[in-house]
Amino acid sequence: MTSTPRSPRARKTPAERRAEILRTAARLALERGLERVTMQLVAEELGVRPGLISHYFASADLLLCEAFARAATREREALLPDGEAGLPPGQRLSRFLRRIGDEDFADLGRLWLNARHLARYRPNLRRVVGEQEAVMRDVLTSVIEEGVRTGDFTTDDPLGACVVILVAIDGLDSYANEDGSFAHPVLDTLVAATAERELGLPTGSLRGDD
Incomplete structure (x- = not known):
């Protein structure tokens, strides 16, 4: 019996991956609080290794700042x-x-x-x-x-x-x-x-x- 080959998983571009990380961090900031936004938590939410997060954001502080800016911007645009x-x-x-x-x-x-x-x-x-x-x-x-x-x-x-x-x-x-x-x-x-x-x-x- 011949198995059906799996379709290769689409690989995200760096811009798409970064946007996904930021979008997830912003959501977590709104839901749980900024102090809970860590590289580990974002990685768990996305099902990836923490090293992938640090590849796009040099520090948790930088991730937190950009997450707040994104969340505040999106909410302001909705208001x-x-x-x-x-x-x-x-x-x-x-x-x-x-x-x-x-x-x-x-x-x-x-x-x-x-x-x-x-x-x-x-x-x-x-x-x-x-x-x-x-x-x-x-x-x-x-x-x-x-x-x-x-x-x-x-x-x-x-x-x-x-x-x-x-x-x-x-x-x-x-x-x-x-x-x-x-x-x-x-x-x-x-x-x-x-x-x-x-x-x-x-x-x-x-x-x-x-």
């Missing part, structure tokens, strides 16, 4: 997708605020808490966190500036309004690890109310379903 750039600024901001409060993005809040804590002791991560914060400020400020240009928003300081909104989001994210024992209705509308106040909007205008 403010380029495909919605043509929407009215108020609608874009409303959707952003609604998404940021969804349970789907709870891990993102935990990831930022995690990264900022670890960044105190890891200079490379501190640099990457700062870079990602700057990108988020630029993206959100551009939405606010467009809203001012179209007359949807009223503020003399778009960047300042952006910073206040992001600080409100970060403050709310500080509850991301809570067990749910504390709750108050003000937390449900805190960020939207802050944005409405900063941008001269009527109460509730950023809380619709659009």
Whole structure:
């Protein structure tokens, strides 16, 4: 009886393999925390030897930094997708605020808490966190500036309004690890109310379903 020859396993290109490693590390960072991202764990997830991971990333610190940058970038793109750039600024901001409060993005809040804590002791991560914060400020400020240009928003300081909104989001994210024992209705509308106040909007205008 003649056995059917196995098809040779497709060999990934270096770029494909590196992207796969980074994608896996970013997922693990969101699911388990940055401090759990090790070459050994990523190798186990991919079913490869740890030496393959170190071939593409010289150190665990470098892998951790790039994993955080990838995770933060992907989540930011999901919160403010380029495909919605043509929407009215108020609608874009409303959707952003609604998404940021969804349970789907709870891990993102935990990831930022995690990264900022670890960044105190890891200079490379501190640099990457700062870079990602700057990108988020630029993206959100551009939405606010467009809203001012179209007359949807009223503020003399778009960047300042952006910073206040992001600080409100970060403050709310500080509850991301809570067990749910504390709750108050003000937390449900805190960020939207802050944005409405900063941008001269009527109460509730950023809380619709659009």
